[in-house]
Amino acid sequence: MGSGVFPSAGYVMRKILLLASLPLLAIALPSTALAQNGSAQADRLRDAALKDDVAYDIVEGLTTEVGPRLAGTEAEARARDWGLRRLKALGFSNVHIETYDMPVWVRGEERAEIVAPFPQPLVVTALGNSAATPPQGLTAQVVGFDSLADLEAAPDAKVRGKIVFVSHGMSATQDGSQYGYFGAARRNGPSVASRKGAAGIVIRSIGTDYHRNPHTGVQMWAAGVTPIPAGALTLPDAEQLQRILKRGKPVTMKLTLTPRNIGMQQGGNVVADVPGTDKDAGMIVIGGHLDSWDLGTGAFDDASGVAITAAAAKRIMEAGRPRRTIRVVWFGAEEVGGNGSKAYRLAHPNDKVVFVAESDFGADRIWRMDPGFAPANSAVADRVAAVLAPLGIGRGTTPAAAGADLGSYAREGVAAIDLQQDGTRYFDYHHTPDDTLDKIDPEQLRQNVAAWTAMLSVVANAREDIAKGAPRP
Amino acid sequence: MGSGVFPSAGYVMRKILLLASLPLLAIALPSTALAQNGSAQADRLRDAALKDDVAYDIVEGLTTEVGPRLAGTEAEARARDWGLRRLKALGFSNVHIETYDMPVWVRGEERAEIVAPFPQPLVVTALGNSAATPPQGLTAQVVGFDSLADLEAAPDAKVRGKIVFVSHGMSATQDGSQYGYFGAARRNGPSVASRKGAAGIVIRSIGTDYHRNPHTGVQMWAAGVTPIPAGALTLPDAEQLQRILKRGKPVTMKLTLTPRNIGMQQGGNVVADVPGTDKDAGMIVIGGHLDSWDLGTGAFDDASGVAITAAAAKRIMEAGRPRRTIRVVWFGAEEVGGNGSKAYRLAHPNDKVVFVAESDFGADRIWRMDPGFAPANSAVADRVAAVLAPLGIGRGTTPAAAGADLGSYAREGVAAIDLQQDGTRYFDYHHTPDDTLDKIDPEQLRQNVAAWTAMLSVVANAREDIAKGAPRP
Numbered sequence: 013m014g015s016g017v018f019p020s021a022g023y024v025m026r027k028i029l030l031l032a033s034l035p036l037l038a039i040a041l042p043s044t045a046l047a048q049n050g051s052a053q054a055d056r057l058r059d060a061a062l063k064d065d066v067a068y069d070i071v072e073g074l075t076t077e078v079g080p081r082l083a084g085t086e087a088e089a090r091a092r093d094w095g096l097r098r099l100k101a102l103g104f105s106n107v108h109i110e111t112y113d114m115p116v117w118v119r120g121e122e123r124a125e126i127v128a129p130f131p132q133p134l135v136v137t138a139l140g141n142s143a144a145t146p147p148q149g150l151t152a153q154v155v156g157f158d159s160l161a162d163l164e165a166a167p168d169a170k171v172r173g174k175i176v177f178v179s180h181g182m183s184a185t186q187d188g189s190q191y192g193y194f195g196a197a198r199r200n201g202p203s204v205a206s207r208k209g210a211a212g213i214v215i216r217s218i219g220t221d222y223h224r225n226p227h228t229g230v231q232m233w234a235a236g237v238t239p240i241p242a243g244a245l246t247l248p249d250a251e252q253l254q255r256i257l258k259r260g261k262p263v264t265m266k267l268t269l270t271p272r273n274i275g276m277q278q279g280g281n282v283v284a285d286v287p288g289t290d291k292d293a294g295m296i297v298i299g300g301h302l303d304s305w306d307l308g309t310g311a312f313d314d315a316s317g318v319a320i321t322a323a324a325a326k327r328i329m330e331a332g333r334p335r336r337t338i339r340v341v342w343f344g345a346e347e348v349g350g351n352g353s354k355a356y357r358l359a360h361p362n363d364k365v366v367f368v369a370e371s372d373f374g375a376d377r378i379w380r381m382d383p384g385f386a387p388a389n390s391a392v393a394d395r396v397a398a399v400l401a402p403l404g405i406g407r408g409t410t411p412a413a414a415g416a417d418l419g420s421y422a423r424e425g426v427a428a429i430d431l432q433q434d435g436t437r438y439f440d441y442h443h444t445p446d447d448t449l450d451k452i453d454p455e456q457l458r459q460n461v462a463a464w465t466a467m468l469s470v471v472a473n474a475r476e477d478i479a480k481g482a483p484r485p
Numbered sequence: 486m487g488s489g490v491f492p493s494a495g496y497v498m499r500k501i502l503l504l505a506s507l508p509l510l511a512i513a514l515p516s517t518a519l520a521q522n523g524s525a526q527a528d529r530l531r532d533a534a535l536k537d538d539v540a541y542d543i544v545e546g547l548t549t550e551v552g553p554r555l556a557g558t559e560a561e562a563r564a565r566d567w568g569l570r571r572l573k574a575l576g577f578s579n580v581h582i583e584t585y586d587m588p589v590w591v592r593g594e595e596r597a598e599i600v601a602p603f604p605q606p607l608v609v610t611a612l613g614n615s616a617a618t619p620p621q622g623l624t625a626q627v628v629g630f631d632s633l634a635d636l637e638a639a640p641d642a643k644v645r646g647k648i649v650f651v652s653h654g655m656s657a658t659q660d661g662s663q664y665g666y667f668g669a670a671r672r673n674g675p676s677v678a679s680r681k682g683a684a685g686i687v688i689r690s691i692g693t694d695y696h697r698n699p700h701t702g703v704q705m706w707a708a709g710v711t712p713i714p715a716g717a718l719t720l721p722d723a724e725q726l727q728r729i730l731k732r733g734k735p736v737t738m739k740l741t742l743t744p745r746n747i748g749m750q751q752g753g754n755v756v757a758d759v760p761g762t763d764k765d766a767g768m769i770v771i772g773g774h775l776d777s778w779d780l781g782t783g784a785f786d787d788a789s790g791v792a793i794t795a796a797a798a799k800r801i802m803e804a805g806r807p808r809r810t811i812r813v814v815w816f817g818a819e820e821v822g823g824n825g826s827k828a829y830r831l832a833h834p835n836d837k838v839v840f841v842a843e844s845d846f847g848a849d850r851i852w853r854m855d856p857g858f859a860p861a862n863s864a865v866a867d868r869v870a871a872v873l874a875p876l877g878i879g880r881g882t883t884p885a886a887a888g889a890d891l892g893s894y895a896r897e898g899v900a901a902i903d904l905q906q907d908g909t910r911y912f913d914y915h916h917t918p919d920d921t922l923d924k925i926d927p928e929q930l931r932q933n934v935a936a937w938t939a940m941l942s943v944v945a946n947a948r949e950d951i952a953k954g955a956p957r958p
Contacts (some may be wrong), residue, residue, distance in 0.1 A: 056766065076728045079605030132552030224918035248921040255549045445697035448601045448721040
């Protein structure tokens with residue numbers, strides 16, 4: 013019936029640092045073509061996957077027939093049922109749902125307005141775990157900071173009783189690394205503001221687009237901190253507020269956010285297997301997350317991840333039984349605390365998992381492969397690099413970290429590969445109402461499936477043992 | 486105190502056809518350089534205006550210090566006060582407000598959701614003059630049409646009691662002409678649906694962007710038609726609904742729109758003059774509109790128009806008194822029915838207006854000059870074309886129509902020039918929450934000011950009489 017799984021404050025930090033840790037100096041090295049050990053089949057499967065329609069059908073179906081699927085809600089349950097049906101129809105083995113219980117926070121009304129000196133509405137959304145304002149709203153003076161550091165440095169007296177506004181300078185990058193750095197305004201800003209006695213906080217959305225669609229996202233209250241109302245303004249609204257503050261007159265805001273905690277609810281992971289021929293060779297676990305934020309339909313985040321991994325696994329399955337079992341997990345509750353991945357680890361303590369890989373960064377072109385193998389397995393990484401090069405994918409130097417759901421394996425030293433998607437436009441849509449099907453480029457999605465198929469073909473069929481490396485930070 | 490001015494159903498059609506009438510074959514002809522009759526000064530003023538900051542300051546100030554300014558509301562009144570102060574500060578003469586009374590419709594709650602077969606929220610906004618649903622919403626089956634023509638051809642029985650959904654194929658064009666053609670879904674769709682007994686209607690937004698920001702806009706109920714709830718879905722939501730309908734199961738929508746008519750309120754125009762030296766030479770009237778839709782801050786539509794025209798007139802004023810008086814009018818209530826321009830015509834029946842020009846199509850680069858002069862004044866058009874050519878502006882062959890506010894003069898045969906702005910991205914923002922300051926490109930705005938300054942310099946100082954031509958359709 014599922015055990016209770018609670019998110020920890022460290023989760024959000026770790027999840028975001030997975031992105032932040034991408035190095036500035038990662039250089040795509042020319043790959044050495046080592047055409048051996050099954051790579052002719054990998055080449056063939058790769059090229060065939062460039063015509064894949066399975067992944068797009070999954071993204072289209074899940075976003076259309078379920079739509080938004082907030083963790084722990086009945087929408088996520090519908091998504092699991094949808095996933096169960098689809099994965100069975102695709103021919104996977106051992107398709108089943110594993111449930112767990114989790115606390116659930118749901119959005120309410122969301123409004124913000126400048127009351128003085130220039131009355132006008134602003135567009136806001138609540139951050140995850142935000143406290144509620146009174147139903148009629150919270151009216152207070154605004155105190156603005158250009159960065160989280162400025163807020164941290166401010167005397168409590170400047171903040172007490174006010175609505176804090178925190179801006180930042182995040183910009184779009186191919187590797188998405190600015191999300192980790194500037195995302196601190198969301199992760200830590202609310203707790204810092206509350207500690208200083210703020211009545212509420214609004215941040216500039218952790219995003220890169222100039223549309224009136226705010227970016228939500230989870231934040232966890234630090235231990236001992238009193239939750240306060242916490243929201244994100246769109247970039248146009250945040251800059252409007254900055255211009256208004258710069259006029260130098262006292263600025264009063266009325267903020268209305270009425271989210272609620274609805275207690276323990278059921279969440280779940282959907283599991284599907286491609287059985288291997290050699291149990292002793294260990295199991296591969298891949299996947300993405302089935303839940304989405306509630307504002308959009310979660311096409312980029314992360315219908316595409318569950319679609320890419322399932323479509324690639326299906327191609328391996330249809331090419332003949334691989335050496336290693338490939339398990340596809342569509343995780344629940346990634347967005348709100350990783351409850352699904354924690355429950356999965358608790359439910360499968362004895363699996364011999366030798367390799368993990370996760371897709372949770374949209375569906376734009378994969379441009380870099382970051383391997384994470386023990387030194388003894390460097391030849392596997394070389395073969396993967398060679399089979400990916402024709403797709404325009406270079407080899408990076410960052411040790412693979414997997415993602416929020418499978419990163420715990422990688423941290424223990426389990427081998428992993430990160431197939432890095434182009435993130436240039438990812439934070440235009442991520443966690444906003446704009447994360448919808450129309451943002452998916454079918455051709456780039458196919459390149460993802462081709463890369464994943466080729467990578468899985470090499471790793472699942474590698475004749476070597478895949479060793480565990482040293483634990484990673 | 487202002488007279489009562491009511492919008493007519495024909496207004497919306499005419500306003501939109503002003504754009505629709507742009508010909509498909511308009512070709513920019515090489516202009517003949519006729520350096521005479523004051524064009525050296527025009528050249529000088531044009532080049533100086535490429536460093537203009539006045540227009541941007543107006544757009545920034547109006548959108549920041551007032552924000553949204555729906556016609557007939559206290560926000561529009563604040564915009565008038567702001568305009569009065571700013572135009573006086575800029576040194577104009579005879580700066581004053583002319584008020585009138587008008588009926589006002591204001592937005593309420595707006596929500597839409599698919600109830601079955603795939604429950605999920607959709608993003609909707611009410612169209613102008615929409616009727617309200619019950620406060621708890623209207624739940625009905627959806628019947629979809631790919632075009633207004635398909636709706637018109639449908640038997641009443643197919644529509645009766647249902648929520649009609651109308652799609653269309655509008656795409657982005659440089660001349661914006663598709664707004665007229667596809668905009669019929671908004672202008673006429675609600676009346677057609679009501680006549681057939683529909684319970685409500687939602688249309689695909691008359692726009693070109695894939696963000697979850699719906700496009701509002703005015704529609705007038707045809708004579709004898711019962712108002713029904715009428716809204717617009719964003720493009721991602723409209724395509725989602727199409728995909729859901731294509732699954733072939735009955736689709737039920739719950740639509741909640743609670744706009745209200747708040748009766749007669751005061752509106753007004755702001756008037757400012759650059760006095761000329763020769764009363765007998767007649768007056769020039771230029772301008773844009775001060776009101777905006779309520780969803781955005783009306784940067785493109787039309788803070789930029791009032792800014793461009795005022796900035797250009799100020800440059801003429803500072804270059805020495807022109808031959809002809811230039812009147813700048815910042816019209817009220819353009820968006821909801823042209824109440825401001827009608828009131829202006831009623832208040833000024835005896836002015837000798839010899840030339841009009843209007844800016845109401847954003848602030849992107851002007852690419853074409855369409856003259857509208859009597860044959861006797863072709864040399865004036867030639868001189869304007871010559872002074873604009875260095876800005877990359879070609880000469881078109883469409884007779885100038887002015888715009889929604891000054892088009893009535895042009896239709897009577899008053900000379901006019903249309904300085905056509907690039908409309909490629911205009912309908913990404915127009916009438917949406919996304920029409921905000923960040924969309925303004927300061928360099929393109931300066932090119933607009935330069936073109937307007939050069940054009941005004943030629944026309945205001947032309948030694949010839951400016952004749953009236955034949956009335957136009």
